[in-house]
């Protein structure tokens with residue numbers, strides 16, 4: 001945690017979820033209607049097909065809804081893509097950019113990820129910019145170098161604590177059930193914090209840095225309690241309302 005920073009617990013549903021899954025969003029929207037929501041923000045990023053209906057389910061809930069990607073341009077001939085304006089038009093308030101699966105599946109570069117984050121800012125969305133090293137990069141002792149490069153090249157100069165969130169997701173921890181040690185998470189997040197402060201000054205102290213990769217109810221309290229970990233980006237465990245709410249609820253103990 002970072003002093004005076006409101007943590008964000010975010011779910012990334014990836015390419016999962018049909019209309020039947022809206023029940024889970026409804027349950028999460030109801031489940032986060034607790035006093036904890038003043039202190040901890042909750043977000044679900046369903047597939048684009050569910051975005052508009054999901055926001056309609058959350059009108060009376062503090063649960064925010066976001067998208068998983070956006071195009072760097074506001075409109076035009078880009079078949080199959082989604083603009084940041086379209087997400088905002090569906091009442092989405094966040095968009096994930098530069099997830100490692102998009103960097104791999106769609107060859108997204110740091111440069112493109114930065115342009116997508118800028119498009120998000122222009123549409124008044126908050127961009128969750130994902131970074132993280134692969135297993136090979138880690139084995140080669142390059143983890144911090146990769147983090148430094150991705151952070152500096154993927155995050156726009158216009159990032160602020162309001163419009164930008166960083167998600168550190170070591171690629172080897174995604175969907176594997178394996179997480180870094182608490183010491184490794186602490187080291188990586190302290191490094192990112194120092195990089196952000198060096199670049200953005202006081203604002204860099206408040207930009208949220210989420211941890212992602214095999215977060216589940218059983219490890220949430222330990223991981224979320226680490227210094228400079230300002231929440232989670234959850235994949236698999238965000239698909240079930242009970243699991244997501246258990247992770248969210250870990251802050252009950254951490255903040256009491």
Ligand SMILES: O=C(CO)COP(=O)(O)O
Nearest residue numbers: 012174175213214235236
């Ligand atoms: O990629 C992730 C979230 O964006 C993490 O996925 P898992 O929580 O399934 O490991």
